[in-house]
Amino acid sequence: MKNIVIFGAPGAGKGTQSDFIVEHYGLTHVSTGDLLRKEIADQTELGKRIKSIMDEGRLVSDDIVVEMMDKAIAADTKGMLFDGFPRTVAQAETLDRLLAKHGRELTCMVQLEVPREELIRRLLERAKIQGRADDNEQTIANRLDEYNNKTLPVANYYAGQGKQKLIDGLGSIEDIAARVRAAIG
Numbered sequence: 001m002k003n004i005v006i007f008g009a010p011g012a013g014k015g016t017q018s019d020f021i022v023e024h025y026g027l028t029h030v031s032t033g034d035l036l037r038k039e040i041a042d043q044t045e046l047g048k049r050i051k052s053i054m055d056e057g058r059l060v061s062d063d064i065v066v067e068m069m070d071k072a073i074a075a076d077t078k079g080m081l082f083d084g085f086p087r088t089v090a091q092a093e094t095l096d097r098l099l100a101k102h103g104r105e106l107t108c109m110v111q112l113e114v115p116r117e118e119l120i121r122r123l124l125e126r127a128k129i130q131g132r133a134d135d136n137e138q139t140i141a142n143r144l145d146e147y148n149n150k151t152l153p154v155a156n157y158y159a160g161q162g163k164q165k166l167i168d169g170l171g172s173i174e175d176i177a178a179r180v181r182a183a184i185g
Helices: 014-026 032-041 045-054 062-075 089-101 116-130 137-151 152-162 172-185
Strands: 004-010 028-032 080-083 108-113 164-168
Touching: 004 014, 004 032, 004 116, 004 152, 014 028, 014 080, 014 108, 014 172, 028 062, 032 045, 032 062, 032 080, 045 062, 062 089, 089 152, 108 152, 116 137, 152 164, 164 172
Parallel strands: 004 080, 004 108, 028 080, 108 164
Antiparallel strands: none
């Protein structure tokens, strides 16, 4: 059973490649945003807490995200693709513990590498297509800096475990997908 983290900067193509990975390996796609929305929609006790936090404009705590991840891992029978989690080394360590608790381990972390100039070009293009006025060059630069400062250390964590799979994120979607499949095996 494969358990994979998809990783990369905003605009690297994680969403697109996630779809291919999930389909090819028959995995459950786990996105923190989707889990949050599901808890709220199902009106669970946890969902009510999440809604209250979000209505106040606060970020959902790691404790709540971990609780949701634990439930998702416990319920899964196919293997998982983690998208948007972990975002910090502490979350990566927690994910390892959660997987171990359920008799699993992380297969690998697929890291899509794309040069900064290309990321900016892709994000500006996506903003134009989706009509997102908030995605301008300054906010994109801020998001990329945030990724480099806070999230990129997760790559070193998995590299230290020998689980990092660096993938060239340039080229056609199909070529990138083929490189991802080859790296995962």
